[in-house]
Amino acid sequence: MATTHIKRSNSASRLINYAEKRAVLKDGLNLDIDYAKSELKQVREIYGNTGKTQAYASRIAFSPKEFDPQNETDQQKALDIAKEVYEKTYPNQQVALYEHIDTDSLHIHAVVGAIDLESGKKMHGNWHEFRDRLVHNTDEIVEQHGLEVTQSDPNRTEKHSMAEIKMTERGQPTWKDQIRQSVDETMGNPLIRDFQAFREDLRQKAIDVWERGKNLTYQLIGTNYKTRGTKLGTDYEKETIYHELERRQQQSQETNRETSTPDTARTNPAKPDVDRTSELSRNTDSATINSQNSAGPTTETNRTNQPRSQSSLSNDLDQLVAKQREEQQTVGTDLTKRLRPISKADRNAQSEDRRSAEQDKQQPEKQQRNLEKSQQPTRKERERHDGPSR
Structure with missing residues (x-):
């Protein structure tokens, strides 16, 4: 061996x-x-x-x-x-x-x-x-060469070196034991369901962990003490940790599906199926009647062939439409009468505005003529400079 x-x-x-x-x-x-x-x-x-x-x-x-x-x-x-x-x-x-x-x-x-x-x-x-x-x-x-092949112990969940064994015999804790204890506490929390949560929880315990190939590496933060999961034991290896985290995720998803799936088979459990069927039938008939009425008035021949309830309903609808037309005509006539004096006043106001605009336009021309007239020399001034006019 x-x-x-x-x-x-x-x-x-x-x-x-x-x-x-x-x-x-x-x-x-x-x-x-x-x-x-x-x-x-x-x-x-x-x-x-x-x-x-x-x-x-x-x-x-x-x-x-x-x-x-x-x-x-x-x-x-x-x-x-x-x-x-x-x-x-x-x-x-x-x-x-x-x-x-x-x-x-x-x-x-x-x-x-x-x-x-x-x-x-x-x-x-x-x-x-x-x-x-x-x-x-x-x-x-x-x-x-006829020698025995070394067999690993599958039940060996923790691996200890000779130095660790001697320190344990002297009652001295090792840094690897500190890592093992922290990992045990983290995995003991059922809310840890993925590697990110696993890593963050260990960081709070001053331990960092990361993936390195097929293994996990653990390190005490702030020190050079680090080791692979295979050195700590099977419970701390990558395969064991990931398998447990995946199992927790699947269990959580199944629980969420069971609690969040509603019972949609019965819309109203208080009513039996027969009552709901008759209620749906009545709703379907009423929807059919409304669609027929909204399509427009029917002819006399069709009315005689329809049930009395549908004929009376059509008459009421015709009366309602006629009444609405009368009210629209009345409102339109009143509005026209009210708008007539307003439009006349508007026309007077527009005429007044046009006259004011023409006066304002003519006023500068008058001022210009008066100014030019005032600037012209008088007859006495012309005689003084030019002599008497002939």
Whole structure:
């Protein structure tokens, strides 16, 4: 049985320094293991890809029931299996392998270069997919070598690291326990029915959560403490959370449909069906009569063939129309009589306005003539200047 682990690192040299000090055996893929640091650096410089992520730190651990850490034969066999796993999983990467026997389980540390030797690009995409591929290949290869495949516990709702276990034994709470407790409280609220409400409620508890590929990532706001839902347990994984939220949405929609659908089968439950039918029949007959009356007066021949009720109704309608015509004629005659003196007064007023306008038009001409006459010199003035006239 073998377990695997992988995570990103921004310092390949630091990983190699740690792994090389305690290694009992070492080997490499696509590099010389004795010059691993310099060759990894050289590849990054050649391709001009000196970004933040330089390598991936990985590890494969074997069960002490299968390999004895102190047995040299087991040591070499475990290293060969690990090399086969990484060669199949990362064929175009530089990989440095270092075997450790300082714990009960024999394990191999692997430093995987981030640069693809064929494309010159880094391992882009969701790096959790790289881990899934590594786990799948590990299970496949160890089974070929007659070893037991690691089985995950489906009933394990929470996952605790060794550091968490030790802190729990000392009675010290961990930050992961804080996240678990907050998520439990949020999901305990039945009003949380979508991911947006789930996220906002956790923010009020100083926890941020977001989707990252197939997983959810949780982080304590204001700190660097963050972890994936798969590290916390099955109850905190994306699939579990989304499944519960969708179930609540469907249940809420069904409840709303049941409460909002009215019973339209009976328009008036107080009346039996027979009474409603007769009432609708009477309404239909009255509507037919009104439509016939509004179409216009009928001929004498048709009137004799109609029922008496319809004939009397038509007579009343004719009388009403005749009366309305008489009233309209009376009103029109009275209005004409009243308007006659008004129109005569209007004509007198218009005549007066025209005379005033003509007088106003003639007045400036008279003023102009008077002014010109006043400006002409008198006879005495002409004689004074021009001499006596002849």
